[in-house]
Amino acid sequence: MSEKKKWFTLDLGLNNKKPGANSCGCGKTAGGCKSHGTPSPGNHQHSITAEEFDAAVEEAMIEETGKDGFQQVFDVKMDRRSAFRKLTASLLVGAGAVQTSCSLVAGEESKEKAQIDWEEQFKGNYKLMTQEERKATVDRLVRSYQLRKKQNIKMAATDASKDVLFGYAFNISKCQGYMDCVNACVKENNQDRNSEMQYIRIHEMKDGEGFKFNEADDNYYHEVPAAGHFYMGTQCFHCDNPPCVDVCPVEATWREEDGLVVIDYDWCIGCRYCMAACPYDGRRFNWSKPEVPEKEINKNQHYLGNRMRKKGVMEKCTFCVQRSRAGRDPACVEACPTGARIFGNLLDPDSTIRWVLENKKVFRLKEDLGTEPKFWYFMD
Numbered sequence: 507m508s509e510k511k512k513w514f515t516l517d518l519g520l521n522n523k524k525p526g527a528n529s530c531g532c533g534k535t536a537g538g539c540k541s542h543g544t545p546s547p548g549n550h551q552h553s554i555t556a557e558e559f560d561a562a563v564e565e566a567m568i569e570e571t572g573k574d575g576f577q578q579v580f581d582v583k584m585d586r587r588s589a590f591r592k593l594t595a596s597l598l599v600g601a602g603a604v605q606t607s608c609s610l611v612a613g614e615e616s617k618e619k620a621q622i623d624w625e626e627q628f629k630g631n632y633k634l635m636t637q638e639e640r641k642a643t644v645d646r647l648v649r650s651y652q653l654r655k656k657q658n659i660k661m662a663a664t665d666a667s668k669d670v671l672f673g674y675a676f677n678i679s680k681c682q683g684y685m686d687c688v689n690a691c692v693k694e695n696n697q698d699r700n701s702e703m704q705y706i707r708i709h710e711m712k713d714g715e716g717f718k719f720n721e722a723d724d725n726y727y728h729e730v731p732a733a734g735h736f737y738m739g740t741q742c743f744h745c746d747n748p749p750c751v752d753v754c755p756v757e758a759t760w761r762e763e764d765g766l767v768v769i770d771y772d773w774c775i776g777c778r779y780c781m782a783a784c785p786y787d788g789r790r791f792n793w794s795k796p797e798v799p800e801k802e803i804n805k806n807q808h809y810l811g812n813r814m815r816k817k818g819v820m821e822k823c824t825f826c827v828q829r830s831r832a833g834r835d836p837a838c839v840e841a842c843p844t845g846a847r848i849f850g851n852l853l854d855p856d857s858t859i860r861w862v863l864e865n866k867k868v869f870r871l872k873e874d875l876g877t878e879p880k881f882w883y884f885m886d
Contacts, residue, residue: 743879
């Protein structure tokens, strides 16, 4: 192999894949009201005795132990106390579902919405679901959006393709600091408008002083490019040995077969360990529920990408999984007016990203850490 191809001798993790865990595949869901008789007219709520509640706990233990995501991840036997804790955490949702389903006056849509909320509370970790369970989860989220917003969305759960390993290159010589990439990313990925969350950061640095990120201006408000400065972008680098994945206590984040590091937003507990572990400042925490005007919501979504998030979870760049797995460039690449951003399949010898890596003098940030980021920098 020639000197120009030294980059390709790096261990990108393709030969050391760990076998994935298997889902139990039971496919059952909790919910429904089985212990009541026919409600009398005027009684719109279902009352439950202590004995009935005790029996419901036992029943939930039996029905949920087989598919509970916590047990799937940690292989922990669920005892009565664990089941009770799990149930009480969802009492508001569960009580609402029971009352709605037992009400004589509740509409069919209200009952359906309550049932969806109940089932969502007990779904497992996405990476451990069967294909049928994933489809059911996506279908519920789509239907829930329809019921709440009276609008339609498209949500994919596309898996990684065989013989694909995504990589990214950034031409520092061409970036002029316009931030079109940042704006495109915000719109494409339904990022919170109130907090002005941004997955991408463009750092303005002084010429001749090297990469001093602690002195860089990331929020400049002047005409660009500024004389005597250069620009450098950072985001999630989708490492092959991601430290963020190693520290997650509930395995809410993981590396996919095509190299994308993703997050199951519904499984994330918001501990921010991954945020602290990332050496590239690639993760963001939403302190409030993300707000996006209805007319600005990107309704072409992916479960592991740009679907609407809840409050208190981690977010980050996914290389626009909803686009990249459909054969398109990420929004930032498409929006860059100077062609500074290059994206493609590292396993395709004819791809542009491979040409750059084989013909340009490339480097990566903090290579000594052994994280193997799939994000390279180069200059013309």
